[in-house]
Amino acid sequence: MSQKETIILGIESSCDDTSASILKNNAILSNLIAGQKVHESYGGVVPELASRAHLQNIVPVVDDAIKKAGIALEDIDAIAFTKGPGLLGSLVVGTSFAKSMALALDIPLIDVNHMYGHVLAHFIDDEGKAKPSFPFLCLTISGGHTQIILVRSHLDMEVIGSTIDDAAGEAFDKTAKLLGFPYPGGPLIDKHAKNGNPDSFEFAKPNMDGYNFSFSGLKTSILYFLQKQTKLNPNFIEENRDDLCASVQRSITNVLFKKVIQAAKELGISEIAIAGGVSANSEIRSRLKEEGKKRNWNVYIPKFEYCTDNAAMIAITGLYMHKAGMHSNQSVSAQARIPFVPLINSSKS
Ligand code: KG4
Numbered sequence: 092m093s094q095k096e097t098i099i100l101g102i103e104s105s106c107d108d109t110s111a112s113i114l115k116n117n118a119i120l121s122n123l124i125a126g127q128k129v130h131e132s133y134g135g136v137v138p139e140l141a142s143r144a145h146l147q148n149i150v151p152v153v154d155d156a157i158k159k160a161g162i163a164l165e166d167i168d169a170i171a172f173t174k175g176p177g178l179l180g181s182l183v184v185g186t187s188f189a190k191s192m193a194l195a196l197d198i199p200l201i202d203v204n205h206m207y208g209h210v211l212a213h214f215i216d217d218e219g220k221a222k223p224s225f226p227f228l229c230l231t232i233s234g235g236h237t238q239i240i241l242v243r244s245h246l247d248m249e250v251i252g253s254t255i256d257d258a259a260g261e262a263f264d265k266t267a268k269l270l271g272f273p274y275p276g277g278p279l280i281d282k283h284a285k286n287g288n289p290d291s292f293e294f295a296k297p298n299m300d301g302y303n304f305s306f307s308g309l310k311t312s313i314l315y316f317l318q319k320q321t322k323l324n325p326n327f328i329e330e331n332r333d334d335l336c337a338s339v340q341r342s343i344t345n346v347l348f349k350k351v352i353q354a355a356k357e358l359g360i361s362e363i364a365i366a367g368g369v370s371a372n373s374e375i376r377s378r379l380k381e382e383g384k385k386r387n388w389n390v391y392i393p394k395f396e397y398c399t400d401n402a403a404m405i406a407i408t409g410l411y412m413h414k415a416g417m418h419s420n421q422s423v424s425a426q427a428r429i430p431f432v433p434l435i436n437s438s439k440s
């Protein structure tokens with residue numbers, strides 16, 4: 092007997108991207124993202140402007156995702172949406188929309204933790220690409236989070252290390268601001284680093300307990316260094332921009348990999364994945380491959396489009412939760428902060 096196909100609509104609105112995706116089992120039929128240019132001139136995401144833009148975008152984005160997938164409304168088996176973590180005003184838009192649509196269609200509703208989504212993006216079908224085997228370690232690096240997650244099964248994950256201050260994405264974006272780049276500056280550091288020498292400058296190296304990270308010392312050390320240098324030469328940043336970008340990127344990459352290597356060794360795990368917006372960074376991607384070769388790891392790097400925020404990752408998480416019968420009711424509400432806890436105990440199943 093052939094396995095029944097499951098079609099999930101995923102909705103993501105945790106920050107400044109409104110996204111909708113249709114998933115048929117593990118295959119993506121559509122994954123549309125409406126970004127918000129409105130924040131660029133403010134040097135960061137402005138929550139009020141983000142929720143207003145989500146309100147404008149959500150209906151056309153969901154509509155287009157359904158059309159592009161070539162399905163009918165009645166084909167959708169369940170709706171998965173991001174409950175949190177993220178900006179409350181933004182989350183409320185996706186949450187209210189998903190609740191109303193599930194009610195209207197009389198189908199199950201699934202509330203998804205955004206961070207589970209980043210990890211489970213690895214289980215989206217991608218022509219011949221292998222999926223991680225359990226247990227694996229996932230370095231999840233985004234604008235709001237930096238974590239090493241021990242993944243025991245699709246729904247059994249545990250954070251074993253995280254940042255005690257800034258996230259890796261914030262470290263990139265805040266440094267980029269100091270270097271005169273618009274928000275979000277992470278991708279611009281990546282671009283300029285390609286022409287620079289990563290050994291040009293050295294910045295503070297944090298020494299954290301266990302598998303935890305810290306990036307605020309690095310940012311302060313860069314700030315003081317730039318203040319000192321620009322007093323001596325007002326054109327210092329312009330004249331050294333590429334080398335500064337390469338050195339900053341190397342420092343952040345070193346901080347991340349020091350802990351991943353330690354965790355892999357101590358836990359005896361050689362399946363290593365990266366996820367989250369910052370995993371789009373080219374040095375982090377190539378470093379993972381390099382370390383993988385050196386240490387005999389199997390490494391997993393998501394497609395660019397599944398690294399940054401997208402609804403496909405919410406839909407795939409919804410698929411696994413749907414199969415496990417984890418549905419929510421109409422009283423569910425958006426939550427800016429959500430603890431990251433295992434959804435099941437896989438050792439008992
Ligand atoms: O996961 P994500 O799209 O949104 C959050 O949930 O935070 O991550 C966004 C973060 C931003 O800080 C952005 O600067 C960073 O990912 N980012 C990068 C690159 N592409 C995106 N950082 C460094 N290099 C990149 N290529």
Ligand code: ZN
Pocket residue numbers: 205209233234367368399400
């Ligand atoms: Zn994210």
